[in-house]
Amino acid sequence: MNNPAFSVLGLFDSSQQLMDAIPHVRGKALGRLEAYTPYPVHGMEEALGLRKSPVGGMVFIMGLIGAIATMAFTLWAEGIDYPLVTAAKPPFSWQAFVPIMFEVTVLFACFTSGLGMLFLLNRLPYFRHPMLRSKSMPLITRDKFALAVEYDGKALDVDAITDALRQAGAQTIEVLEQPARLGLLSPNFLMRVVLGIGISCFVAGYLTYWGVKLFPVTIPVVHMLDQPRLDPLREDSFFKEGTGMRMPVAGTVARGELPFTIAKEEDAAILVNPLPRTQSVLKTGRQVFNTHCSVCHGLLGNGKPSLTAAYGAKPANLVEGQIAQLSDGEIYYVIMRGKNAMPSYAADLSQDERWSVVNYVRVLQRAMNAKDSDLSGEARN
Ligand code: HEC
Structure with missing residues (x-):
């Protein structure tokens, strides 16, 4: 034999003989005990003295790490590094990240149980496991039971193990060599x-x-794309206008809205804000502002956005200087028509929402330029 022994293996005829033999050999502490059987034998783990599998604990700890790491990462990304106001929610909205946390917890736990079991506990991959070339293996897969004392970092005393196995009742003994390389890092x-x-x-x-x-x-x-359909403004013979949809009667206006005919910002000054500054109007205004305007103009309207520089344009500071002097109508006009890099919000907001946000911009202007006199009761009007 050129290489040191990997294992000494004794064959038994029945599972009972094998179970009876285990305590004899185990008591002598000759090396790591391993049993090979054609089917699972009850009580084998206890007889061999295998400890309880640590997979459960590993999975728990890695799952916990996954959950904590995800929560920390999402809160940092959304709350600190790039605070985004989504639907007027505060940036630190942890509830939104529970699904991600759940997913990553499961991911970490699954990978830990799978990979940990295969690589860490079962010592795979072990391509040239000596048992694969053992003469006993075909017998074990049929009707024999094997008890082996295996190499565990300490050289095996082959003679002593052979004696112990024979005394315990083994009929055949096989000694397996270690494969040329045991190292994983070859x-x-x-x-x-x-x-x-x-x-x-x-x-x-x-x-x-x-x-x-x-x-x-x-x-x-x-297939859904192929069904016959009438595209609204496509050419078609169905209506006399020759298009797929009838044209609205000239001058038609959406219900409850007046046509917005003002073409220049200066002309908008004549518009009168129809909404009083009541609490409910301002509440709507704040919601609209936080949802639609704050990304660019900042939550305080001071032109400090949560956008990155990649946006390219400089959103106006709504609470200072010339813009603070704009009339209600002029602000309304900008919402309707947009201005340079600012798009029109006409299609996103109803008429009431537009006037509400105008009122809220007024509140921001007042709040950002508060005077001492505002603190006394007389200034409240
Ligand atoms: C996509 C970013 C963006 C959003 C969203 C946005 N704005 Fe603007 N806004 C701008 C920019 C950029 C300017 C500066 C335009 C200029 O003067 O070139 C501006 C200018 C303004 C002005 C000053 C116009 C003037 O006469 O100089 C007002 C008032 C205004 N925005 C109100 C609003 C309101 C109200 C909302 C929400 C409905 C809103 N903005 C949403 C980018 C934005």
Whole structure:
């Protein structure tokens, strides 16, 4: 035998003989005990003295780490690094991230249980496990039961183990050599791992790319697009106008709205704000402002946005200087028509919402330029 022994293996005829033999050999502490049986044998773990699997604990700890890390990351990203006001919610809205937290917890837990079990606890991959070339293996997969004392970092005393197994009733003894290399970090192995991961990534990436690209345009998916339909302004003979939809009667206005005919910001000064500054109007105004305007003009209207510089334009400071002097009508005009880099909000907001936000801009202007006299009761009007 050239290499040191990997294991000494004794074969038994029945599971009972094997179970009876275990205490004899175990008491002598000759090496790591392992049993090979054609089917699971009850009570084997206890007889071999296997400790309870640590997988549960590992999964719990990694799951916890996943949950905490995700919560910390999302709160940092959304609350500190890039505070985004979404639907007027405060930036630190942890409730929104519970699904992500749940997902990552499950992800960490699954990977830990799968990979931890395979690599850490079962010591895979072990490509050249000596048992795979053992003469006893075909017998064990049929009707024999084996008890083995295996290499555990300490050289095996083959004679002593053989004696112990024979005394315990083993009929046949087999000694298995260690494979040439036991190390996991051999260049050959590392190369295979890197190659394997590389090829998997390539195949998975390639398939995902084409899958995502082709799926929406594949046959059963596109059938809905093929149905006969009338596109609103397409040419069609159905109506006498020759289009797929009838034209509205000239001068038609949406119910409850007047046509907005003012073409210049200066002319808008004549518009009168129809809404009083009541609490409910200001509440609507604040909601509209926080949702639609604050990304650019800042929550305080002072032109300090949560946008990055990539936006390119400088949103106006609404609470100071010339713009603070604009009339209600002029602000309304800007909301309707937009101005340079600011788009029109006519389609997003109802007439009442537009006037409410005008009132709220007034509140911001007053609040951002508060005077001492505002603190006394007489100034409240
Ligand atoms: C996409 C970013 C953006 C959003 C959202 C936005 N604005 Fe603006 N706003 C701007 C920019 C940029 C300017 C400066 C335009 C200029 O003078 O070139 C501006 C200017 C203004 C002005 C000053 C106009 C003037 O006469 O100089 C007012 C008033 C205004 N915005 C109100 C609002 C209101 C109210 C909302 C919400 C309904 C809103 N903005 C939403 C970007 C935005």
